[in-house]
Amino acid sequence: MQKTKRDRTGEKYGEYTIISPTEKDKVWLARCSCGREITVENGRMWKLTRCKSCAAKLRADDRRPKKDKYTEMKNWMKPKRPKFDHEAFYKIEDRDRFYQPVIGKLINEYGRSASFEITNWHEVDGKELRKWNHRINVRKEKVVEIS
Numbered sequence: 001m002q003k004t005k006r007d008r009t010g011e012k013y014g015e016y017t018i019i020s021p022t023e024k025d026k027v028w029l030a031r032c033s034c035g036r037e038i039t040v041e042n043g044r045m046w047k048l049t050r051c052k053s054c055a056a057k058l059r060a061d062d063r064r065p066k067k068d069k070y071t072e073m074k075n076w077m078k079p080k081r082p083k084f085d086h087e088a089f090y091k092i093e094d095r096d097r098f099y100q101p102v103i104g105k106l107i108n109e110y111g112r113s114a115s116f117e118i119t120n121w122h123e124v125d126g127k128e129l130r131k132w133n134h135r136i137n138v139r140k141e142k143v144v145e146i147s
């Protein structure tokens with residue numbers, strides 16, 4: 001009586017799937033989930049996990065600091081503390097545009113800049129200010145609160 005060979009096609013071992021028998025007895029073709037193929041003997045199939053390339057990739061992924069969704073969400077929700085106050089007056093020293101410091105109230109605050117409505121200025125800067133309609137946008141480091 002002839003012993004029928006067990007068809008292992010389609011069996012899964014780790015990331016490997018048995019694809020087909022080979023010309024050699026008891027040797028099968030197995031394919032990793034990434035597509036790399038190896039041949040494997042019957043007795044060694046159970047040892048299959050993943051190919052070297054996939055294993056290396058997995059180790060690299062482990063080394064990367066884990067950033068879970070919760071932490072990402074928390075960082076995203078963290079309020080960005082506003083630097084300026086709508087009630088206060090600010091002194092703006094923008095030497096590129098104005099000879100003298102100008103005084104203004106906050107209109108809008110952005111990341112690194114803010115816009116101000118200029119309320120007080122030296123007459124030498126009047127012309128320049130009219131050009132901006134007395135509303136200017138400046139970098140925050142040029143601005144100090146007047147206490």
Ligand SMILES: [Zn+2]
Nearest residue numbers: 032034051054
């Ligand atoms: Zn692989």
